[in-house]
Amino acid sequence: MELHKAESSHTKTERRMYFILVFIIGLLILPSPLYIKTLLIQAGYTARFETGSDKAVQLLSDIAQAPIRYMTSQSDMPLLKVNIKYQNWLKIMNDREQALSTGRIPEIRNRVKGEVYYLGQKYKTEIRLQGDMLDHVNAPNKWFLRFEVKKKQAILSSRRFALVSANVRGHHGSMLFSQTMKGANFDIITPIMKPVKVIMNGEDWGVMLFEQAFSQDMLAVNNRTEGLITRFDLVNETQNSHKQIIRKLRPRVLQRSTILGKPALNKQRAIALSLLSDFINKKRTASDVFDHEKLGQYLATVDVWSAWHALTWNNWRFYYNPHTAKLEPIQSDVAVSPAEHFWFTQAVTQEFKVTRMMLNDKLVKNSYMKALKQIDKRLDNGSLQAHLNHQQTQLLTLLNSDMPLISTYDFDLLQKQTKCIIASCTISNKLNPQLHKQLSFVNIKKNWDLTSHFKSNPNDINSAILTIENNTEESLNLETLFGATHYSKMVYLDEINSDLPLTIPPNNKVTFKIPNNITSLDLHAGLESKKIKPFHFIKDTQPLDFIPRPISYNPLLKNYPFITHNSSNKTWYIAKGDWQINDYLVTPNNWQVIIAAGANLRFSKGAGMMVFGKLMLNGSAQNSINLSAQKNQYWAGISVFSDNQKIEINHSNFSHSKGPSKGFWQARGALYFVKADAHLNHVNISDNYSEDALNMINSQFKIKDLKITNAFSDGFDCDFCSGVIKQSDFHNIGIRSGGDAIDVSGSKLLISNVYFQQIRDKAISAGENSFIDVKSISINTSNFGLVSKDASEVYADDIEIENINHYALMTYSKKSIFGGAKLIARNLNCKKSHCIANIISELGSQLSLDGTTSKPEKINIQTLYNTVMKSDKSQ
Missing domain, CATH: 3.80.20 (24 nucleotide stem-loop, u2 snrnp hairpin iv. U2 a'; Chain A)
Structure with missing residues (x-):
């Protein structure tokens, strides 16, 4: 198989004219209506009308305009060349053939090794088919493929992404949906999506959509703290005697192995899944479970775009915010259409049981109405239409180079729809019930570890009881059990582990007697279909026993008459x-x-x-x-x-x-x-x-004369902040390693007249797109001085440094999704050391001292963080 694209001897204009000629001839001579339909869809055709005659007129009009659209298009977009060895390619083809024969992409599908070339660099990847339905793979090419980049590298700020045929995502509709939220100043998590050119094993697949996966990378580029993403799985679906649909769902986290492998994320998982379960089972209100402001904004945008597809149970994605212990919606598969009868409908949030439950909450409803009015205001003054028209023009200029039949969106309909929803006017068009099964009842089946518990034994003060309940439809395997005392001393429970491993059949449970000095447990277990992973239990504590929530009245105040x-x-x-x-x-x-x-x-x-x-x-x-x-x-x-x-x-x-x-x-x-x-x-x-x-x-913030001394780890840590720190002092920071005096991510700061002494790690650490202006600081005894990483920019003037163990100034990339960093320094005064010898810049980053640029060099960042920068922070 030829793995590289051959150079063409034809000019760009000749290739375009050839495409148009072949396209017209193909329409005339191809015998298969299904093939013609697929070809039209791949070329961007979307029916904007319901009747056959109107569709025919539209098609003729689109074909007539196609040459102009094609000739005025541009192809200046990222180019991804994908190479997959022949034997591995056969495995993907076999999965596709199975999908075409059964009508659905198989749940268990092959994962194969491949390579992606981007900007002259080779990336090793794992590749598989993605999606469920046939529209993801029924075309001759442009199949929906999922990629995972290895070696902690990233392409277009993503280590996990998919290449998608544009028609599957409504061409540029999903991107316009996200731009609507951006134009209305809604801070909703949205995966990166952009047009790219794809060469697959030497074959030109044309323009596809690059779609970032739901991952930590997506959270990072959306200015969110590391956390987890949840979704629903279908346990079963039934109908009652009235033919009403009843679904039983089970929430789960994405990237399960990563989440369960980190103690902090493991606990967050238990909270997040418990919150979702309580909401669906009507034990908690929507505003207690979700960030009501963001949820209202997302639902409002869904309604003005009639993006019903985003509301189906399998398309919901939520980010668990570890600070607020609330869930935030993530834009997911909105699948919008330019067709008026599809777009201009009654509010689609009223067609789905789950969203009706959300909007029954007063706080969510208020946020929803406020968001609608915010969109309406920007439509009235024309700013949102201007923003969307500009985005549409830019996108179509790229997409039309391969799909000249794509229809434009009429944003007057957006305004009409918004005003009608606000005024609760009657719209004759309703969501077609054939598009999805109307749900009448829904409930949650909790995960097995959340129905299990670790409690004190009321009959024996010297022991506690661990009850493991397997409430699932498959066997549960228990492997090993570790305990920890109140003083965090790990204990291997020999007597119990002598009876392990153990398999618990479906809908059965077992109990273990645990010594009473054990306060928490890590049970290594897994369902038959899953890998063995640790699950965390705290004695006499359930995941939602304490989360940060206000209370209406605090009875404890009676104990404190001075309050x-x-x-x-x-x-x-x-x-x-x-x-x-x-x-x-x-x-x-x-x-x-x-x-x-x-x-x-x-x-x-x-x-x-x-x-x-x-x-x-x-x-x-x-x-x-x-x-x-x-x-x-x-x-x-x-x-x-x-x-x-x-x-x-x-x-x-x-x-x-x-x-x-x-x-x-x-x-x-x-x-x-x-x-x-x-x-x-x-x-x-x-x-x-x-x-x-x-x-x-x-x-x-504004901080003046802050003094932090004898800090266990970091002194001052801020994520996604802006502010000023001046005339402050940091002394003896990082009693355990991993302690930075000032550690910022995604922030913009001015730091001036600050003194640092005895810093175990870095005096100032700027990461994840931060911008820091540093003036008149002094650092005495630190492992590192000023560090700029991960697309951050640091500008420093008048720096006094003494006793730096490693590097006074340093730039590098720790997270490949961000790339290199910049540090521009002037007036560096080093005492008892040679400054030039103590500065370093990684390849791809920039470091300049007094106008002289330091030559970048290769740095093993992983070794750095496993040695002198290794953190002992609790996970």
């Missing part, structure tokens, strides 16, 4: 004085906590605060505020979910705190702010024992 509870202005007020707190106190939603100057709070082990609203610590230079632990134990710190409300902390000291260890959810910092507007002035954080001393997510 004034004012319902009229929604305030907790703590006056000056010496006070002790022995509970973890959670506020209602949209309240404020005010702590007066001179207040000294001492917290017992596990005690702390979670605030949903504002936090004001009004200390002064003469009367500071002190929050510390009782009896040299660690308290649970303060977590604030402020929804862009103000946090103001002045002249305050925090010591001996850690994030709350409550069930399966874990805060990231001793001081932990999510979506905050934070102002910190004269704040000291010392001797913390959390992952980060100060952690902010999706926040903006």
Whole structure:
């Protein structure tokens, strides 16, 4: 088989004219109507009308315009050359032949090795067919293929992606759908999708769509913290005597092996799947399970585009946000159409039981209506149409080079549809019931590990009971069991493991007696169809026993008369004085906590605060505020979910705190702010024992005179933030390795007049598309000085460095989806070391010192992170 594309001797114009001639002749002479239909679909034809005569007129019009569209198109797009050895190609062809004979792509399909050439570089990949239905593979080429790039490399910011025939995704419709959300300023997770040219084993497959897979890469480029993605599987489908459809679903996570292999993600999985189960089974409201603002925005966009396909049970994808412990919708297979009768319909969210359940929640409904009005406003002023028309023109210029029959979208219909939904007007067109089976009843069958439990034994204080319930339709294999004590000491449970491995038949259960000093368990197990993986159990704790949620009233306040509870202005007020707190106190939603100057709070082990609203610590230079632990134990710190409300902390000291260890959810910092507007002035954080001393997510901040000392790991960590840090001090950061003084991802910061001393890892680490401006800093004793990685840019001026163990300045790429980084430095003053010898830049990155560019060189990043940059952070 020829694996490389031969050079053509024909000009571009000749090839285009040849295509048009062959296309017209083919329409006239091909005998098979099905073949002609497939050919038209591949050329971009979509019927915009219902009657045969109207379709014929449209087809003739499209064919007449095709030469002009073709001749004015461009082919300046990424080119992917895919090579698959002949024997492996036969396996993919066999899977396709089986699909054509059975009417469905087989569930178990071959995965084969292949290579993808992009921009002169070869990438080793694993390839298979993707999808379920025949439209994914029924054309002579352009089959729906899934790729996984090996060796942690990435193509177009993706290690996992698919090549899709454009007609399967409604040509450019899915991209216009995502651009609608972008134009309306909705922050909804959307996979990368773009036109690419494909050469498959030397054969020109023309233009296809590159579609990023649902993966950690997708989360990273959408500015989301590492987390997990969930979906539904169908357990069974039945009909009752009234022919109503009843579906039983089971939620699961994608990339199961990766998730279960990481302890933190393992716990998140249990929370996420439990939330989905509780929602479907009507034990929790939609706004308690989902981010109601994002869910409302997504559902509104679905309705204005009549994107019903996104609402079917098998197309839902949700991201579990580990900070808020809520699920966010992900755009998935919206399959929109330019046909008016398909587009202009009654709100499709009312045609699906699950979305009706979502919109029955008042908060989701309010967000939905607000989003509709936001879209409507941008349509009224013409900004959204202009944005979409520009995007459509750009996309069709590329797609028409291979598909000249593609129809354009009329965005007047978008405006008409939006106004009609807002006004609840009557639309004669309804979603065709033949397109999907109307669901009448739905429930969830929980995963086996979530119906199992680890509890104290009421009949024996010296033991606990682990009950494993196999509620599935296949056997469950138990392999080994490990325990951990309260002090995190691992224990191999010899007596129990002597009876393992063990197989539990479907719908059976077993129990094990566990020593009472064991507080958590890791059971290595797996269903018959799955690999053996660890599953985590905490004694007397279920995944949803504690998640960050406001409470309507806190009965624990009666134990603390010094906390004034004012319902009229929604305030907790703590006056000056010496006070002790022995509970973890959670506020209602949209309240404020005010702590007066001179207040000294001492917290017992596990005690702390979670605030949903504002936090004001009004200390002064003469009367500071002190929050510390009782009896040299660690308290649970303060977590604030402020929804862009103000946090103001002045002249305050925090010591001996850690994030709350409550069930399966874990805060990231001793001081932990999510979506905050934070102002910190004269704040000291010392001797913390959390992952980060100060952690902010999706926040903006102004920090002056912050002092962080004796930090267990990172000093200040912020993801997707913007702000200023000045006149601050970081000392003895990273008591365990992996501690950066300032560690940022996806953020924009100004750092000035900051002093760093005794830093175990990096003084400043900028990653994942961050932009950092550094002025007048001093670093004394650190493994690394300034590090820019993963498409970040750091501009530094006036830097004083002393005692750097490895590199003072460094640029590289840790995550291949982002690529190289930049660091431009001036006025570097090194004491007792040679600066030029202590700077390094990886190939593909840029580093400049005083106008002189450092020559990039090859760096083994994996070795770097397995040695001098190895992190001991808890997982």
